Amino acid sequence: MRSACARVAECARSVRIDRDRLERYAADLPVDEVRSTGADAFRGVSGSTSSRVAFVLTLNAINFGSGYFPHLTKRDGMSGYRTLESCLLERFQLEEQSEPSELRTMTAPRCAELLNQAMSSPEVRELMQLYARSWRDLGTLVEEHFAGNFVALVSDASGSAARLVGTLLEMPLYSDLSSYDGRVVPFLKRAQLCVADLAQALAGDLGRFEDMERLTAFADNLVPHVLRLDGILVYEPGLVARIERGELIASGSPEEIEIRACAVHAVELLVGELQRRSVELASHTLDGWLWLRGGAPAFKAQPRHRTRCTFY
Numbered sequence: 001m002r003s004a005c006a007r008v009a010e011c012a013r014s015v016r017i018d019r020d021r022l023e024r025y026a027a028d029l030p031v032d033e034v035r036s037t038g039a040d041a042f043r044g045v046s047g048s049t050s051s052r053v054a055f056v057l058t059l060n061a062i063n064f065g066s067g068y069f070p071h072l073t074k075r076d077g078m079s080g081y082r083t084l085e086s087c088l089l090e091r092f093q094l095e096e097q098s099e100p101s102e103l104r105t106m107t108a109p110r111c112a113e114l115l116n117q118a119m120s121s122p123e124v125r126e127l128m129q130l131y132a133r134s135w136r137d138l139g140t141l142v143e144e145h146f147a148g149n150f151v152a153l154v155s156d157a158s159g160s161a162a163r164l165v166g167t168l169l170e171m172p173l174y175s176d177l178s179s180y181d182g183r184v185v186p187f188l189k190r191a192q193l194c195v196a197d198l199a200q201a202l203a204g205d206l207g208r209f210e211d212m213e214r215l216t217a218f219a220d221n222l223v224p225h226v227l228r229l230d231g232i233l234v235y236e237p238g239l240v241a242r243i244e245r246g247e248l249i250a251s252g253s254p255e256e257i258e259i260r261a262c263a264v265h266a267v268e269l270l271v272g273e274l275q276r277r278s279v280e281l282a283s284h285t286l287d288g289w290l291w292l293r294g295g296a297p298a299f300k301a302q303p304r305h306r307t308r309c310t311f312y
Helices: 002-011 018-027 031-035 049-061 081-092 100-104 108-114 122-145 150-155 159-167 190-202 222-229 236-244 254-276 283-293
Strands: 015-017 179-180 184-186 232-234
Touching: 002 015, 002 184, 002 254, 015 031, 015 254, 018 254, 031 283, 049 081, 049 150, 049 190, 081 108, 108 122, 108 222, 122 150, 159 184, 159 190, 179 254, 190 283, 222 232, 222 283, 232 236, 232 254, 254 283
Parallel strands: none
Antiparallel strands: 015 232, 179 184
16 A cells, blocks of 8 residues: 555655755654544543444444535534434443344435435435435345444454455455556545544554554545645646545546555654654554544534545
8 A cells, every 4th residue: 555655645746845844844744643634523422342343333434525515514613523423422321232133234325314404415325325225235245244233344354454354355345446547546444443442442452453563555535635724735727726626536546546646755854853853653543633634623614535436
């Protein structure tokens, strides 16, 4: 993944990395703040280990669709993701944990009901259909390969983040692979993020993965947006104009791949620059800080690229 994203960054035509700005950015990073990112990410999820695992897996199964989010009914002051998260969390707080058998028979109208959405636009209907499919995939995987036990899915990885990523990739909508100049570029955003979320949500051995350093940044549309506005990523003017007009950037297009790959590579370069300064920081940790930074008003006020896909 790292080498593939580096190759894209080297020959990208619409996106480039400002290396001088990147070095200054690394020098100014609030490292202690970055390291504490996500410490309370799942504080609202109570109950048994089984319930926490089920929540994280169920939420991550629908952690995509940002290109559709302008059409969602959002709760006051919440983004699309936070709206979906809060709807699901309320159900789990009422001890209405979704069982694999229920997920396996999920329908789009049932998704809309659970997530408080009206099926009033073609965009929302399409997204609910994708969510239903993803939940069906999760239910089928857990029932057929892990005896209907969410915890068994995580335990089967034997403490390996990479192995758990591989298990999640058995679900088709997690298979986040692109092709650029005839070469495969694997991003695997959702599978990697799901593992990172499980590590944060679970205490003890179950949430302790020995190879977390193998995770890259989680290539979406918010972290590149933050890196662009912070001056690290530079887009060619025509691409900026398209984004500002709200034009959809097609999934798998050269521009979309370059945005994601350059963001991943920029995070790797930042981590490398910090190491040169004797500061150790994991790529996924820096990604989490950048993602949270993107929630600030200055970043929300500017349009980011929108792509309709099942990867972010």
